[in-house]
Amino acid sequence: KNEVEQSPQNLTAQEGEFITINCSYSVGISALHWLQQHPGGGIVSLFMLSSGKKKHGRLIATINIQEKHSSLHITASHPRDSAVYICAAPGSSRLTFGEGTQLTVNP
Amino acid sequence: NAGVTQTPKFQVLKTGQSMTLQCAQDMNHNSMYWYRQDPGMGLRLIYYSASEGTTDKGEVPNGYNVSRLNKREFSLRLESAAPSQTSVYFCASSEVDGRGNSPLHFGNGTRLTVT
Numbered sequence: 001k002n003e004v005e006q007s008p009q010n011l012t013a014q015e016g017e018f019i020t021i022n023c024s025y026s027v028g029i030s031a032l033h034w035l036q037q038h039p040g041g042g043i044v045s046l047f048m049l050s051s052g053k054k055k056h057g058r059l060i061a062t063i064n065i066q067e068k069h070s071s072l073h074i075t076a077s078h079p080r081d082s083a084v085y086i087c088a089a090p091g092s093s094r095l096t097f098g099e100g101t102q103l104t105v106n107p
Numbered sequence: 108n109a110g111v112t113q114t115p116k117f118q119v120l121k122t123g124q125s126m127t128l129q130c131a132q133d134m135n136h137n138s139m140y141w142y143r144q145d146p147g148m149g150l151r152l153i154y155y156s157a158s159e160g161t162t163d164k165g166e167v168p169n170g171y172n173v174s175r176l177n178k179r180e181f182s183l184r185l186e187s188a189a190p191s192q193t194s195v196y197f198c199a200s201s202e203v204d205g206r207g208n209s210p211l212h213f214g215n216g217t218r219l220t221v222t
Binding site for chain 1: 215
């Protein structure tokens, strides 16, 4: 069993829809990361959070430490949100990454 | 402010050839990392350097060597490339250690094909 698991693996939505991507982890953490990988391959850090909720524009990340679960929400989705979204959790000696969720938002 | 600069962007090698991937960051970060990304798998850590002068093996270090040349630069060397090393390689840096306690900043990646 992977230490970090994401669902769904693939997600297709229509423009304007509310999107949720889930991440479950089995390691104890100090902070969980959400990353975005653009179609061109570049990776950017979206959020690092250790409790509660963080918001940046139309993106919202939440975490429940007791349940070892985090969600990434996108409100009013847009085709430019199409990307791979990756969560990562610190392990005992390194950051462990999920396999990513491929999001496609159609106009 | 360039962030993390990684070169080359693409490379094709024949089995047995060697090459060095270069990485430099201008954010004065202490920690630097090399990851590989393969289809169906998450990013996997090859080597990391928690601070200038130190390097440590990650999850998949076999076939690779690294050099933390100074605080800015961290290179990855393939001494004798193998087809199993065909992958996309990412360099990253963070302000503090590799356990995920500060945000990661990534380079744009190197797509390596070994034939």
